[in-house]
Amino acid sequence: MLKMVNKLIKVTYPDAKQHWDGDPLLSLMGDCDIIQAISIRNIGKTYTFFKNLRGQLARGKNVAISRYDRIELAVTIADFLRYYETRTEDGSLEKHYKRIKPPMDEMPIQIYEFENGSRVYFFAIKDSPNLKGMEITNLTRWYIDEFVPIAYKFQTRKYKEFDYFVELYHTVLRSNENLKIIMSANCKTWENPYFMGWEIPKFASGYILKIEREGLRLAIENVEPSKAMAQAFIDGELKMGKSMDSIQQELKHYATDPDSFIATSDNATDSGYQIKIKGNIYGLYSKRGIGYIKEEKYDQSKDGYLLTPIEYDENFIFDSTFVKTLEKMANYNILRFDSRKTEFNIRLGIWLSKTRVV
Numbered sequence: 001m002l003k004m005v006n007k008l009i010k011v012t013y014p015d016a017k018q019h020w021d022g023d024p025l026l027s028l029m030g031d032c033d034i035i036q037a038i039s040i041r042n043i044g045k046t047y048t049f050f051k052n053l054r055g056q057l058a059r060g061k062n063v064a065i066s067r068y069d070r071i072e073l074a075v076t077i078a079d080f081l082r083y084y085e086t087r088t089e090d091g092s093l094e095k096h097y098k099r100i101k102p103p104m105d106e107m108p109i110q111i112y113e114f115e116n117g118s119r120v121y122f123f124a125i126k127d128s129p130n131l132k133g134m135e136i137t138n139l140t141r142w143y144i145d146e147f148v149p150i151a152y153k154f155q156t157r158k159y160k161e162f163d164y165f166v167e168l169y170h171t172v173l174r175s176n177e178n179l180k181i182i183m184s185a186n187c188k189t190w191e192n193p194y195f196m197g198w199e200i201p202k203f204a205s206g207y208i209l210k211i212e213r214e215g216l217r218l219a220i221e222n223v224e225p226s227k228a229m230a231q232a233f234i235d236g237e238l239k240m241g242k243s244m245d246s247i248q249q250e251l252k253h254y255a256t257d258p259d260s261f262i263a264t265s266d267n268a269t270d271s272g273y274q275i276k277i278k279g280n281i282y283g284l285y286s287k288r289g290i291g292y293i294k295e296e297k298y299d300q301s302k303d304g305y306l307l308t309p310i311e312y313d314e315n316f317i318f319d320s321t322f323v324k325t326l327e328k329m330a331n332y333n334i335l336r337f338d339s340r341k342t343e344f345n346i347r348l349g350i351w352l353s354k355t356r357v358v
Contacts, residue, residue: 007210008203013226019044020223025208026052028219029180032210036183036194038148039223040233040254045184049143050080052182056140057118063141064121064172068149068157070108073124076145077110084114109134126157128164132171139176148185148192159354162193188222188254196351201344205254225254261343263336268292274302275326276316277349282342291329293346294338307349323353 011024020043025035037045053063065080067073084096100111100119108130110122121136125144144165152158173179183194190202198213206224210217225233230251237247268285275282275293283302285292298304304316307323327350329335337343 006201009208009210011206011208011221011224013224013229015227017226018228018232020048020225020229022048022052022221025219025221028208028210032180032217032219034181034183034216034218036147036185036218036220037223038185038188038220040225040230040251041186042233042236043223043225043229045186045223046079046145049145049182049184050083053080053120053141053143054083057114057120058116060116060118060138061140062119062121062136062138063143064123064136064139066123066125066142066144066168067146068124068161069126070124072146073122077122080120081112103135104133107131107134123168125161125164125168128167128171131168134171135175136172137175139172139179142172142179142181144181144183146185147183147194148187148189150187155354158193160193162197165194166197191347191351196348199344199348202340261333261336262338262340263292264294264338265290265292265336272302273322274299274304274316275307275346275349276304276311276313277307277345278311280342280345282346289334291335292338293335293342295342307346308352310352318353320353323350326350327353 009024013020020037020039022037022045025037026048029035039045053065056063065073065076067076081095081097086094086096088094097112097114100113102109102111108123108127111119112122113119121139123131123134149157169181185192190200194200198211198216198218200209200211200218200220203209203222205222208219208221210219212218233251234244234247237250238244265285265287268287271284271286271291273284274296275284280295281298282293283296283299285294298315300315304313305322306313306316306318307326309318311318326335326346330347330350335346337346
């Protein structure tokens with residue numbers, strides 16, 4: 001089991017505060033390798049982090065910016081470079097940067113150099129296999145925008161992105177010992193590649209979680225928006241044609257208590273199944289269409305199932321059909337767990353069931 005160093009820091013913003021400035025999270029950057037912010041849309045995360053990057057560039061340092069693929073990245077490139085463009089009196093566009101040719105023509109990276117010699121490097125996480133020879137020096141910030149999408153259009157991204165990131169991380173870190181990574185997302189789902197890869201436990205909005213994983217120090221803010229931020233979000237969503245009911249549901253999702261799926265039922269019917277994941281054994285019970293999972297001792301009279309194809313126990317088998325059924329129950333929110341530990345292990349097991357054995 002990975003060493004776990006957890007610390008929760010309460011963060012509250014004044015009701016009238018309209019934009020998220022990230023000060024509490026950014027103040028932890030000196031003690032952390034990676035900082036992340038997850039929240040509703042349009043509260044100012046990207047602006048705040050762009051401002052931090054621009055500060056580094058003004059000091060002559062280099063920065064990098066990524067999105068998952070090149071299509072998404074093109075939008076971010078235009079948004080960031082706009083800060084370095086001005087309109088002259090005759091209406092023409094003056095660019096205070098120049099594009100630099102990559103060291104290898106086939107390398108999927110865009111490089112822009114500014115008037116003081118600092119550079120910004122743009123590359124997609126998905127292009128990791130083609131960036132192994134990339135050499136960047138004097139790099140102090142790497143910003144990954146939208147590290148959790150609103151929806152995973154392709155399962156490949158869901159189950160490969162973290163591996164791509166880790167490969168890129170080692171490539172970039174090779175020449176940059178002082179690198180700090182910044183990540184942001186407008187979607188809060190705990191079953192994303194990064195949280196699953198680092199085994200990040202659920203925690204309530206309005207807190208920053210400091211945690212250590214594989215020698216990496218992370219700080220993650222689950223942003224609880226101020227009243228003014230929430231109202232700005234509502235106004236923006238209404239302009240996009242969304243119903244008030246759907247907007248309120250989304251706001252409720254971001255404020256969901258992490259214990260909302262923790263429950264037990266004394267009168268639930270025993271399904272006759274046991275599940276094993278990471279050395280823990282759980283029983284599956286049901287009542288009125290809800291599945292209840294609780295930790296228990298091994299019972300040889302029950303059918304035993306593993307959640308991952310890489311785990312082995314002669315008394316338990318891996319059956320993809322069983323796992324898919326369990327996954328559907330989780331996706332339909334009809335599973336309950338006797339503890340946060342149980343919930344985390346079951347959800348992690350479902351995630352790891354996608355692991356390809358080679």
